[in-house]
Amino acid sequence: MPIALVDCNNFYVSCERVFNPKLEGVPVVVLSNNDGVAVARSAEVKALGINMAEPWFKIEKIAKKYGIIALSSNYTLYGDMSARVMSTLANFSPKQEIYSIDECFLDLSGFPPDSLMAYGQKIRQTVRQNVGIPVCVGIADTKTLAKLANHCAKKGYAGRDGVCDFGRFNQEVKTKVFSKIPAGDVWGVGRKISEKLLTMNIKTVEDLRTANPEMIRSQFSIVLSRTQNELNGIPSIELEDSGTSRQQIMVSRSFGTPVTSLEGLSESVAYYATTAAGKLRQDGSVASSISVFIRTSPFKNEEYYENSLVVPLMNPTDDTTILVKAALSGLKKIFRNGFDYKKSGVMLMGLQPKDALQKTLFDDTDKQTKSDNLMHVMDSINQKMGKGSLTIAASGLGHGWSMRRENKSPSYTTDWSELPVVR
DNA sequence: ATGCTCCTGCGAA
DNA sequence: CTAACGTTCGCAGGAGCAT
Numbered sequence: 144m145p146i147a148l149v150d151c152n153n154f155y156v157s158c159e160r161v162f163n164p165k166l167e168g169v170p171v172v173v174l175s176n177n178d179g180v181a182v183a184r185s186a187e188v189k190a191l192g193i194n195m196a197e198p199w200f201k202i203e204k205i206a207k208k209y210g211i212i213a214l215s216s217n218y219t220l221y222g223d224m225s226a227r228v229m230s231t232l233a234n235f236s237p238k239q240e241i242y243s244i245d246e247c248f249l250d251l252s253g254f255p256p257d258s259l260m261a262y263g264q265k266i267r268q269t270v271r272q273n274v275g276i277p278v279c280v281g282i283a284d285t286k287t288l289a290k291l292a293n294h295c296a297k298k299g300y301a302g303r304d305g306v307c308d309f310g311r312f313n314q315e316v317k318t319k320v321f322s323k324i325p326a327g328d329v330w331g332v333g334r335k336i337s338e339k340l341l342t343m344n345i346k347t348v349e350d351l352r353t354a355n356p357e358m359i360r361s362q363f364s365i366v367l368s369r370t371q372n373e374l375n376g377i378p379s380i381e382l383e384d385s386g387t388s389r390q391q392i393m394v395s396r397s398f399g400t401p402v403t404s405l406e407g408l409s410e411s412v413a414y415y416a417t418t419a420a421g422k423l424r425q426d427g428s429v430a431s432s433i434s435v436f437i438r439t440s441p442f443k444n445e446e447y448y449e450n451s452l453v454v455p456l457m458n459p460t461d462d463t464t465i466l467v468k469a470a471l472s473g474l475k476k477i478f479r480n481g482f483d484y485k486k487s488g489v490m491l492m493g494l495q496p497k498d499a500l501q502k503t504l505f506d507d508t509d510k511q512t513k514s515d516n517l518m519h520v521m522d523s524i525n526q527k528m529g530k531g532s533l534t535i536a537a538s539g540l541g542h543g544w545s546m547r548r549e550n551k552s553p554s555y556t557t558d559w560s561e562l563p564v565v566r
Numbered sequence: 567a568t569g570c571t572c573c574t575g576c577g578a579a
Numbered sequence: 580c581t582a583a584c585g586t587t588c589g590c591a592g593g594a595g596c597a598t
Binding site for chain 1: 582583584585586587588589590591592
């Protein structure tokens with residue numbers, strides 16, 4: 144019955160610290176793409192009152208004063224570190240659900256209940272030793288409670304040394320702990336729902352747990368009902384097998400500098416469609432439609448414009464050239480002159496496994512084989528020579544729109560050419 | 567009435 | 580130099596459409 148939620152502490156910051164010990168003990172933030180907002184903060188930065196998703200230009204003044212080190216995000220590095228953490232954790236349970244880049248659930252059914260604290264410690268020490276990343280462990284009978292236990296472990300509320308097992312608490316102790324935690328800290332309760340809960344005088348986790356279930360179901364949704372069940376120890380969210388492939392692929396970026404022309408937008412859209420098609424082939428899937436969107440900045444005091452369009456594909460495909468053409472045809476229809484565009488993107492939808500693809504009347508086997516060969520060559524060249532070595536002409540070469548990354552660390556684990564030279 | 571597909575809103579990391 | 584505010588994914592529920 145027990146489930147563990149293992150979550151890496153300040154994951155991106157911790158990744159950077161593994162390779163640069165000078166970052167230890169000093170305030171560090173990692174910024175999002177385009178150096179836009181803070182997406183990871185060290186404990187020292189959190190202590191300064193800097194929030195998640197705080198824009199960098201607002202942090203910058205404080206940063207100078209306190210010597211905050213700001214790093215551009217390096218997703219290649221974090222992805223590789225994540226894979227190492229996850230494979231280490233896989234050894235601790237026959238069933239693992241990788242929930243995000245920095246956390247996973249482990250099924251601990253059948254483990255002796257009184258040994259779980261020690262097991263949690265073992266997990267922490269092993270990950271720290273093998274990968275160098277600090278983690279916290281929360282253990283409870285449902286996924287929602289395991290998340291909450293992890294929250295407690297991180298805050299040091301209850302539990303010791305980064306591990307918290309609710310199985311050791313009786314209801315009285317749980318009530319005491321739950322009464323101190325805001326309802327908004329519960330997994331599945333975001334800004335909107337916690338605001339609405341507050342108007343009903345539901346402030347804490349304990350308030351939510353003991354609220355009238357019929358009222359929760361009628362005033363909110365089936366999702367919050369399940370969350371409430373889980374807070375009461377009734378499992379209502381299944382542990383999923385990782386390995387089920389995703390249902391959509393999204394590639395979008397904000398621009399470093401605004402784009403006004405159709406040509407500029409076309410380059411970006413072609414580039415994103417190319418990237419998305421690569422991911423699609425990696426998954427071994429084909430897409431049956433592609434959606435394209437563009438938008439201006441929602442923050443500027445100018446007229447806002449955003450639009451999107453879904454372009455259906457006659458035959459589901461993983462061919463870059465077809466996907467790029469479709470995306471560009473959609474872009475042409477939604478483009479309006481006279482705007483400063485700040486972002487564009489592409490989404491592949493209706494994904495299905497390529498091998499299960501139904502043959503249609505329009506199928507041309509010879510053409511299909513040629514396309515597959517071309518895509519294979521494209522993928523292997525990009526694999527050998529580095530991402531973006533070979534793209535289609537429509538994506539251009541200048542990339543004046545591409546994002547800012549002023550302070551990126553080297554891709555230590557995945558790119559030889561970025562390793563520092565040692566003499 | 568019933569069953570779809572599409573779109574939007576919300577949440578999470 | 581100024582201005583500058585992320586990305587990707589799943590799910591639920593309602594709208595709109597066809598039958």
